[in-house]
Amino acid sequence: MTDQQVYPPIHLRATGLSCGRGGMLLTDQLDFSLRNGQTLLLRGPNGAGKSTLLLTLAGIIAPFSGRFGPPDVDTELPLLHYCGHRNASKPRLSVLENLTFWAKVNGPTGMTPQAALDQVGLGDLDGLDAGYLSAGQSRRLALARLLVSLRPLWLLDEPTAALDEPGHQLVTRLLANHLARGGLAIAATHDPISLPDPSSLSTLLLARAP
Amino acid sequence: MSAFLAMLQRELRLALRGGGDVLTLMLFFVIVGAIVPFAVGPDQTLLASIAPGIVWIAAFLAMLLGLERLFRPDHEDGSLILLRHAELPLSAAIAAKLIAHWLVTALPLLLASPILALLLAMDLASFWRTLISLSLGTPALAAFGTIGAAVTVPIRHGGLIAPILIAPLSVPVLIFGVGAITSPQSGAAALFLAALSLMAVALAPFVAAFAIRSAED
Numbered sequence: 001m002t003d004q005q006v007y008p009p010i011h012l013r014a015t016g017l018s019c020g021r022g023g024m025l026l027t028d029q030l031d032f033s034l035r036n037g038q039t040l041l042l043r044g045p046n047g048a049g050k051s052t053l054l055l056t057l058a059g060i061i062a063p064f065s066g067r068f069g070p071p072d073v074d075t076e077l078p079l080l081h082y083c084g085h086r087n088a089s090k091p092r093l094s095v096l097e098n099l100t101f102w103a104k105v106n107g108p109t110g111m112t113p114q115a116a117l118d119q120v121g122l123g124d125l126d127g128l129d130a131g132y133l134s135a136g137q138s139r140r141l142a143l144a145r146l147l148v149s150l151r152p153l154w155l156l157d158e159p160t161a162a163l164d165e166p167g168h169q170l171v172t173r174l175l176a177n178h179l180a181r182g183g184l185a186i187a188a189t190h191d192p193i194s195l196p197d198p199s200s201l202s203t204l205l206l207a208r209a210p
Numbered sequence: 211m212s213a214f215l216a217m218l219q220r221e222l223r224l225a226l227r228g229g230g231d232v233l234t235l236m237l238f239f240v241i242v243g244a245i246v247p248f249a250v251g252p253d254q255t256l257l258a259s260i261a262p263g264i265v266w267i268a269a270f271l272a273m274l275l276g277l278e279r280l281f282r283p284d285h286e287d288g289s290l291i292l293l294r295h296a297e298l299p300l301s302a303a304i305a306a307k308l309i310a311h312w313l314v315t316a317l318p319l320l321l322a323s324p325i326l327a328l329l330l331a332m333d334l335a336s337f338w339r340t341l342i343s344l345s346l347g348t349p350a351l352a353a354f355g356t357i358g359a360a361v362t363v364p365i366r367h368g369g370l371i372a373p374i375l376i377a378p379l380s381v382p383v384l385i386f387g388v389g390a391i392t393s394p395q396s397g398a399a400a401l402f403l404a405a406l407s408l409m410a411v412a413l414a415p416f417v418a419a420f421a422i423r424s425a426e427d
Contacts, residue, residue, distance in 0.1 A: 105216055
């Protein structure tokens with residue numbers, strides 16, 4: 001993996017972003033900004049709106065008010081990877097078939113699927129049906145999807161959920177590599193993440209609505 | 211193009227590895243047609259005269275069975291969110307789904323239709339017309355079904371709403387489908403059926419993509 005920047009300069013800003021679900025306001029008037037090589041960690045208790053905020057940033061849920069994107073209103077949001085609670089893998093397709101599908105549909109701009117599987121520690125399970133994977137292994141398969149297509153913005157929802165200790169280190173390593181290449185990431189997590197360069201890390205604390 | 215083919219391949223693999231889904235569909239189609247002689251009595255001339263209608267109703271009902279499979283699994287495992295962000299446009303992904311849906315629900319019905327023709331005492335000439343009518347009309351049913359499934363996918367347990375939603379849209383298909391078999395101007399009816407299918411198939415992916423994009427997860 002190369003450590004040089006591969007993404008163009010990107011500046012993303014949220015201004016007065018309020019979002020929620022089912023008419024209930026969860027996060028009120030958020031402001032933050034993010035540049036190449038930076039990570040924003042979302043922290044807060046269960047129900048504080050971390051997942052909702054990530055879905056809003058991904059454009060799946062419309063915000064109540066405010067906007068997120070490049071400061072220039074006409075520019076579109078860069079390509080992004082969303083990695084949610086659900087792993088989007090099909091139990092009846094093999095591990096490699098699942099990953100190859102996403103590589104083709106998202107554009108095979110990153111590693112080859114086999115190399116990505118080796119990277120996340122599923123290299124020897126490529127022929128297995130994804131339905132037989134454990135929760136942690138399914139998670140690793142979902143993370144491999146981030147590697148097969150190069151996209152500057154990663155939105156990660158509990159990336160370390162169900163992962164063992166080496167899995168936590170894997171997430172940290174993948175994230176550090178992504179940032180080194182000039183990527184941006186926003187991650188909701190309860191686990192501590194320590195990156196080699198702590199200055200690239202900022203934290204946004206979400207409080208639970210009263 | 212390779213992304214489109216990958217999508218098509220995935221849909222077909224999922225459907226064919228589904229363990230007998232296709233066979234169930236064919237059996238359902240044949241059984242719906244086969245119970246009619248028991249209900250209306252063994253009058254051969256009556257059966258032959260209502261056979262085109264029965265075949266089309268059986269095909270319509272059988273194609274409703276596959277609708278749940280179209281978007282629901284992708285919605286539940288999070289794939290649909292990712293498809294919205296894929297490089298392949300969502301409408302192209304849905305077009306691939308529509309083609310796969312036709313291949314695994316309508317094509318088996320065409321293959322099973324000789325059995326039904328036999329059970330309903332159809333003569334050979336009207337069987338050929340039935341085959342042509344079904345192949346021209348089922349793409350429209352698949353397209354309307356895709357729209358119905360896309361609109362109802364965010365509704366939990368919305369499985370029964372899609373058929374109700376698309377029934378009115380399917381009425382012209384049934385009218386001209388049966389017309390292409392029985393009416394004196396069967397050629398004109400067949401042409402209209404083909405036009406209906408072409409229009410529906412061309413527009414459905416965009417309508418369905420719009421429905422999915424405007425739905426909140």
